[in-house]
Amino acid sequence: MEDFVSAIQSAYNFRIVGQYVDEFARGIGHTVTAAASALVLSLVFGLALALMRISGRRFLSHPAAAYIQIIRSTPLLLQIYIVYFGLPAVFPSMGRLPEIFLGIIALTMHTGAYMAEIIRSGLLSVPSGQREGAIAVGMTTFQQYRYVILPQGIVNIIPALLGQTAILIKDTSLLSLITVFDLVSAGMLLNSDRVRPNEAFLTIAAIYFVIYLLVLFLSRLVEDRLAGRGWRVPA
Amino acid sequence: MRRILKSIATAVVAATAIAASTAAHAEDIMDRILQRGELRVGVQTQGEPVSFIDKNGDRTGLAIDLVTMMAKDLNVKLVIQDYDWKGLIPALLADKFDIIAADMTPTPERTAALLFSKPFFYQDTIAFTAKDKPFTKWEDLNTAGVSVGGTQGGTYIVAIKEFMPNATAKEFASGPASAQAVASGRVDAGVSSVSNVAAYSTSFDNLKVLDGVITREPLAFATRKENIQLKFWMDNYIDLITADRKLDRLLDYWWNTTAWEKDHK
Amino acid sequence: MIGQFLDFLGADLAHYWKIAAAVMPALLKGFVETLKLALVGILWGSFLGGTLGILRGQHIRVATPLIGAYLHLLRGTPFLVQLYVIYFVLPNTGYSWLQWDSQTAAFVSLGIYTSSYVTEIVSGAIRAIPRGQWEGAFALGFNRLKTLRLIILPQSIGLILPALGGVYVTLIKATSIVSVVGIVELMRQADISIVRFPGDILYIYFLAGALYFAFCFPVLMIVGRLEERSKNGRMVRA
Numbered sequence: 001m002e003d004f005v006s007a008i009q010s011a012y013n014f015r016i017v018g019q020y021v022d023e024f025a026r027g028i029g030h031t032v033t034a035a036a037s038a039l040v041l042s043l044v045f046g047l048a049l050a051l052m053r054i055s056g057r058r059f060l061s062h063p064a065a066a067y068i069q070i071i072r073s074t075p076l077l078l079q080i081y082i083v084y085f086g087l088p089a090v091f092p093s094m095g096r097l098p099e100i101f102l103g104i105i106a107l108t109m110h111t112g113a114y115m116a117e118i119i120r121s122g123l124l125s126v127p128s129g130q131r132e133g134a135i136a137v138g139m140t141t142f143q144q145y146r147y148v149i150l151p152q153g154i155v156n157i158i159p160a161l162l163g164q165t166a167i168l169i170k171d172t173s174l175l176s177l178i179t180v181f182d183l184v185s186a187g188m189l190l191n192s193d194r195v196r197p198n199e200a201f202l203t204i205a206a207i208y209f210v211i212y213l214l215v216l217f218l219s220r221l222v223e224d225r226l227a228g229r230g231w232r233v234p235a
Numbered sequence: 236m237r238r239i240l241k242s243i244a245t246a247v248v249a250a251t252a253i254a255a256s257t258a259a260h261a262e263d264i265m266d267r268i269l270q271r272g273e274l275r276v277g278v279q280t281q282g283e284p285v286s287f288i289d290k291n292g293d294r295t296g297l298a299i300d301l302v303t304m305m306a307k308d309l310n311v312k313l314v315i316q317d318y319d320w321k322g323l324i325p326a327l328l329a330d331k332f333d334i335i336a337a338d339m340t341p342t343p344e345r346t347a348a349l350l351f352s353k354p355f356f357y358q359d360t361i362a363f364t365a366k367d368k369p370f371t372k373w374e375d376l377n378t379a380g381v382s383v384g385g386t387q388g389g390t391y392i393v394a395i396k397e398f399m400p401n402a403t404a405k406e407f408a409s410g411p412a413s414a415q416a417v418a419s420g421r422v423d424a425g426v427s428s429v430s431n432v433a434a435y436s437t438s439f440d441n442l443k444v445l446d447g448v449i450t451r452e453p454l455a456f457a458t459r460k461e462n463i464q465l466k467f468w469m470d471n472y473i474d475l476i477t478a479d480r481k482l483d484r485l486l487d488y489w490w491n492t493t494a495w496e497k498d499h500k
Numbered sequence: 501m502i503g504q505f506l507d508f509l510g511a512d513l514a515h516y517w518k519i520a521a522a523v524m525p526a527l528l529k530g531f532v533e534t535l536k537l538a539l540v541g542i543l544w545g546s547f548l549g550g551t552l553g554i555l556r557g558q559h560i561r562v563a564t565p566l567i568g569a570y571l572h573l574l575r576g577t578p579f580l581v582q583l584y585v586i587y588f589v590l591p592n593t594g595y596s597w598l599q600w601d602s603q604t605a606a607f608v609s610l611g612i613y614t615s616s617y618v619t620e621i622v623s624g625a626i627r628a629i630p631r632g633q634w635e636g637a638f639a640l641g642f643n644r645l646k647t648l649r650l651i652i653l654p655q656s657i658g659l660i661l662p663a664l665g666g667v668y669v670t671l672i673k674a675t676s677i678v679s680v681v682g683i684v685e686l687m688r689q690a691d692i693s694i695v696r697f698p699g700d701i702l703y704i705y706f707l708a709g710a711l712y713f714a715f716c717f718p719v720l721m722i723v724g725r726l727e728e729r730s731k732n733g734r735m736v737r738a
Contacts, residue, residue, distance in 0.1 A: 039637070073716035075709055078706065084421070085419055099405075117662050117663070117665070117666055125658070125659055156628040159621070160663045164664075167617075167736040176406070188388050190326060192320070193324075193345075194344050195328075195345045197588070201325070208576060209573070211576075212577075216572065216576075242665050280695055281696045283696075287696065288693075288695075290522070290528070292526065317688075318679070318680065322680035322681055325588045325680075328588070329589075329591065331588075410695075411694045412701060414699075434698055
């Protein structure tokens with residue numbers, strides 16, 4: 001037993017990780033702030049893009065489709081650099097914004113395009129009879145979406161939204177390119193200070209995993225709230 | 236809960252596996268290098284003139300010339316593996332190669348986990364800024380409200396925090412990104428090595444070097460803790476090439492002058 | 501005035517042209533490497549993910565929670581760490597068949613990473629089909645496989661394809677991380693080139709971005725085309 005404990009201690013030294021608690025806490029703070037803000041903003045932005053795309057009016061659907069294609073076809077790293085170096089060049093007042101704000105803008109622009117495609121597929125998955133029914137009982141367009149289409153559409157795409165959120169949470173680590181000290185930065189600091197990669201990588205993994213489990217738990221709550229489980233696949 | 240337990244189990248298995256692996260390499264390192272006929276060296280591409288890709292697309296630089304010489308004198312083949320900084324240390328510890336030949340400073344903390352050779356050469360850390368900034372020497376940067384950029388996980392950030400405690404340190408993913416940030420006014424100044432700053436000033440025409448040297452970093456090659464004979468072999472090698480002035484010749488070509496530029500730039 | 505501007509533009513264009521000529525060979529070499537990584541990741545990630553996704557969509561007692569653990573573990577941790585474990589930790593377990601070189605390790609981890617997203621998309625799309633469809637098919641005497649092939653999958657494909665396109669282009673982001681295990685792909689080539697020309701960091705990233713675009717855009721177009729076709733097919737049948 002003692003051998004086992006000392007083997008673990010030599011491969012993963014809790015004491016050393018303990019000396020970096022402050023750095024990890026700072027990193028978690030930035031990772032969670034960036035991911036949560038970008039998630040909310042990109043859902044709103046993505047919904048707007050998706051509605052534009054399925055609106056059937058060309059002056060709305062074409063720009064939205066082009067935006068989504070372009071964003072999804074270019075790397076996030078480039079988008080972050082363009083927002084960081086480019087936006088303040090165009091709007092000098094933005095140069096005073098903290099890096100994390102610019103990072104959240106870039107992440108929202110990026111994730112919004114992915115969210116739009118997911119939301120669009122969800123909206124299209126609602127049978128057209130549902131909409132016709134809503135029109136028949138005299139609902140306005142807003143009411144149709146609010147009470148009939150969105151709740152059913154969203155429930156179908158919750159797994160995909162969760163997947164995209166998982167990607168977003170990990171994408172926040174790219175903000176370290178523009179000096180945001182995130183969770184991965186904390187681990188990499190430990191790695192290069194102490195030359196202890198196990199402590200660095202496995203700690204990062206464990207913390208990300210806990211954040212992911214929390215999001216998973218929340219998504220289950222939303223799913224149960226929006227739809228019972230009764231009408232789906234035979235158990 | 237089951238999921239969490241599973242992930243913890245994976246971590247534990249991974250950790251014990253690494254611990255167990257250390258025992259497997261009891262055989263002497265120099266014997267293994269000679270049997271294999273290969274000296275495996277891990278490098279990164281931190282820039283001119285230490286390790287970089289030249290105009291012909293070949294990897295070259297001071298560190299590369301040093302390990303080429305080492306392999307030749309051992310009568311073995313040189314195998315170079317290029318990793319980015321995140322992967323360099325894990326790869327050494329996982330025995331993917333024998334030596335890290337990069338600009339790594341043997342700090343007390345790192346020396347507790349790795350074996351470093353004696354320093355091959357010394358590198359000065361200096362500061363640079365945009366031409367329209369009022370600073371003249373690096374000490375001017377130590378002012379509240381001034382932001383200074385450096386490379387993540389490097390000794391430059393440590394230098395900023397230690398010698399400019401009043402300034403705000405900004406950590407960039409790469410040296411060029413910090414130079415771009417200084418040139419475009421996103422940060423007030425940057426800290427890097429003399430050779431990197433020289434490269435930045437030729438690429439960005441609005442940069443200037445600030446007076447004074449902040450720190451002088453010894454640069455040494457590293458190997459795993461159990462490779463004791465390799466460490467002594469490298470130390471002895473430094474003594475030898477110092478005595479026959481080969482090291483001086485290399486340093487003159489790469490380090491103290493810009494003689495290398497006409498062949499490689 | 502205009503002449504001056506053109507001179508300025510000409511000088512600038514000459515500079516950009518010179519940089520492009522200097523770095524493009526390296527970037528193209530990296531692009532080929534990235535393409536290889538992405539294609540292998542897509543192919544066997546989709547195969548593995550599709551199989552696991554169909555299994556998970558069925559509610560089989562042992563398989564469903566096990567597959568769930570697999571995909572949550574993979575999606576909840578960064579690719580960087582998965583690669584770390586596969587390349588740096590697994591070889592130390594002593595099994596010789598786990599001693600992968602960096603290329604194999606990258607292929608394996610990219611495939612596994614992709615499969616975790618594909619699994620969830622496929623199983624989610626299968627479960628989105630109302631249970632009445634299954635019951636109807638069973639009532640007609642279809643078995644599980646036949647129901648899946650003829651009734652369920654054709655209906656879920658419209659939900660699968662758009663999301664799949666997203667995963668394939670997301671995979672590209674993951675390929676840029678494999679430089680950690682010593683593979684010199686497109687982003688690494690760009691970084692190496694930037695070390696030579698630090699003043700052109702944005703431009704070189706832009707060139708690399710154009711190459712990524714050359715991969716991602718057709719992928720998204722093809723997926724979009726397939727999606728249209730699946731929709732038309734459904735409408736014809738209805």
